[in-house]
Amino acid sequence: MVAQVIDGKAFAATVRGQVADHVARLKEEHGITPGLAVVLVGEDPASQVYVRSKGKQTVEVGMNSYEHKLDADTSEAELLALIDKLNNDPAVHGILVQLPLPKHLNEDLVINAIDPAKDVDGFHISNVGLLGTGQKSMVPCTPLGCLMMLRDHHGSLSGMDAVVIGRSNIVGKPMAQLLLGDSCTVTIAHSRTRNLPEVVRRADIVVAAVGRPEMVQGDWIKEGATVIDVGINRIERDGKKVLVGDVHYESAAAVAGAITPVPGGVGPMTIACLLANTLTACCRSHG
Numbered sequence: 001m002v003a004q005v006i007d008g009k010a011f012a013a014t015v016r017g018q019v020a021d022h023v024a025r026l027k028e029e030h031g032i033t034p035g036l037a038v039v040l041v042g043e044d045p046a047s048q049v050y051v052r053s054k055g056k057q058t059v060e061v062g063m064n065s066y067e068h069k070l071d072a073d074t075s076e077a078e079l080l081a082l083i084d085k086l087n088n089d090p091a092v093h094g095i096l097v098q099l100p101l102p103k104h105l106n107e108d109l110v111i112n113a114i115d116p117a118k119d120v121d122g123f124h125i126s127n128v129g130l131l132g133t134g135q136k137s138m139v140p141c142t143p144l145g146c147l148m149m150l151r152d153h154h155g156s157l158s159g160m161d162a163v164v165i166g167r168s169n170i171v172g173k174p175m176a177q178l179l180l181g182d183s184c185t186v187t188i189a190h191s192r193t194r195n196l197p198e199v200v201r202r203a204d205i206v207v208a209a210v211g212r213p214e215m216v217q218g219d220w221i222k223e224g225a226t227v228i229d230v231g232i233n234r235i236e237r238d239g240k241k242v243l244v245g246d247v248h249y250e251s252a253a254a255v256a257g258a259i260t261p262v263p264g265g266v267g268p269m270t271i272a273c274l275l276a277n278t279l280t281a282c283c284r285s286h287g
């Protein structure tokens with residue numbers, strides 16, 4: 001079997017187009033422009049790239065982008081004061097604090113200071129609780145993008161065996177909740193899982209989010225399974241810097257039914273979902 005390639009880049013462009021249409025209607029009919037504030041503390045190079053990309057795409061769909069770049073030695077009190085200001089700013093509908101934060105800042109404290117209604121990352125403890133209990137919440141962008149691609153490919157996911165590799169708060173855990181919400185039988189595997197290849201071989205759906213380059217091999221994959229690769233790993237190969245996922249693409253694509261490439265799979269969907277979440281937050285704030 002040669003896997004169908006799930007084109008996240010094209011899908012993300014469609015989602016952004018839908019968001020842009022909705023934003024244009026909001027402006028025309030109600031005079032409202034959604035606004036997203038992105039906060040970056042320090043100079044982590046990967047974070048700088050993400051933040052630039054988020055700002056650019058926010059403007060491209062017609063929303064207002066507010067970028068706040070703070071020094072690496074910003075105090076917790078200063079950061080909390082900024083979040084408080086953004087919470088109370090009616091022009092700001094979504095707030096994103098780019099992670100990871102410098103070590104001296106308490107990430108949980110900072111994230112939980114964001115107004116849950118403006119928490120477009122879906123990381124606030126009350127959004128985590130709402131998602132876990134099947135209530136309306138803000139849903140983390142990367143798992144939401146994965147779910148959208150899976151629903152688009154399969155229609156219903158009901159009754160399917162899903163294995164999520166990785167247990168992070170950003171991807172693994174919310175991904176498992178979303179798949180459970182769509183009536184999958186869900187296994188969360190991780191670095192300590194015994195017989196990981198065997199566990200993965202049971203899956204109709206594999207979501208790889210471990211952050212280890214090309215860890216998941218083709219002979220771990222059940223014939224015809226759908227493979228969603230969340231990994232973005234920069235490695236050096238033959239003297240060149242290349243981007244690879246958590247899945248060994250060539251060997252997995254030879255047995256899978258469908259697979260997301262890296263780059264061009266999950267990555268573009270994450271920002272598209274961030275824009276969709278900002279639009280949702282804006283619409284909810286105006287009833």
Ligand code: GUN
Pocket residue numbers: 096097098099100121141142170
């Ligand atoms: N760092 C890596 N991924 C993310 C994300 O989805 N949101 C935020 N805020 N920071 C991140």
